[in-house]
Amino acid sequence: MIKAVFFDLDDTLYDQLQPFLMAIQTAGIGGLFSDRLQIEDLYKRLRRHSDRLWERHVSGLMSLEELRFERTAAAFLDIGINISEQTALQLQQNYEREQKQIALREGVEPLFEQLEACGIRIGLITNGPVEHQMIKIRALGLLNWMDEQAIYISDGIGIAKPDPEVFHHVRLQTCCEPERLVYVGDAWHNDIVPSYRAGWNSIWLNGRLQQPRAEESDVEYMECRTINEIMPLIPSSGKSETGCLL
Numbered sequence: 001m002i003k004a005v006f007f008d009l010d011d012t013l014y015d016q017l018q019p020f021l022m023a024i025q026t027a028g029i030g031g032l033f034s035d036r037l038q039i040e041d042l043y044k045r046l047r048r049h050s051d052r053l054w055e056r057h058v059s060g061l062m063s064l065e066e067l068r069f070e071r072t073a074a075a076f077l078d079i080g081i082n083i084s085e086q087t088a089l090q091l092q093q094n095y096e097r098e099q100k101q102i103a104l105r106e107g108v109e110p111l112f113e114q115l116e117a118c119g120i121r122i123g124l125i126t127n128g129p130v131e132h133q134m135i136k137i138r139a140l141g142l143l144n145w146m147d148e149q150a151i152y153i154s155d156g157i158g159i160a161k162p163d164p165e166v167f168h169h170v171r172l173q174t175c176c177e178p179e180r181l182v183y184v185g186d187a188w189h190n191d192i193v194p195s196y197r198a199g200w201n202s203i204w205l206n207g208r209l210q211q212p213r214a215e216e217s218d219v220e221y222m223e224c225r226t227i228n229e230i231m232p233l234i235p236s237s238g239k240s241e242t243g244c245l246l
């Protein structure tokens with residue numbers, strides 16, 4: 001039986017596109033785009049560049065500020081728009097401000113209630129600076145649902161996804177076998193591959209219809225498009241021998 005479900009934060013428990021759309025608007029650059037789809041395309045590219053540059057940041061080759069500027073400039077360049085460093089910085093500042101007003105995705109609270117009813121613990125594993133992530137965690141009210149000890153932030157523990165060591169570390173702290181643990185995340189590279197490599201059950205919340213990397217075809221995972229599809233994927237959660245009434 002599953003003992004605990006850990007979640008990624010950004011773009012898993014809340015929709016990261018929403019604060020990004022607001023940040024574009026308040027930066028006064030909405031007119032650069034033909035429609036919302038183009039902004040979503042830009043956002044996906046920004047995420048990909050962010051993942052690509054993350055390892056350089058973790059290994060000390062690039063500051064977080066440099067990463068934020070480079071990912072933004074590279075994503076805009078991909079869609080044929082040149083932006084100044086000043087605009088990129090303004091966009092980042094607006095994005096950080098909008099992230100303080102984020103809300104949990106629809107279905108997250110009912111999912112937490114169902115997990116609690118099944119006696120399954122809830123936690124978080126997220127990459128980023130501790131205070132920056134904690135601002136979002138507080139804004140989302142997540143401390144009402146999980147112990148602070150069940151929240152693992154990369155800068156706090158000194159290891160970051162996609163290093164599978166993160167998942168080994170959390171497993172040891174949780175005192176569970178890896179097959180008793182589930183990880184839910186939106187990013188193939190940072191969430192699904194390393195949690196699988198650490199022996200966990202991996203659920204890919206793939207609402208943006210991304211493709212897995214062909215060279216990682218050995219990775220086993222479950223997949224869904226929305227939060228509401230997660231509970232039936234939790235191994236054994238619907239079976240009577242677990243003692244769960246749901």
Ligand SMILES: [Mg+2]
Nearest residue numbers: 008010011186
């Ligand atoms: Mg994420």
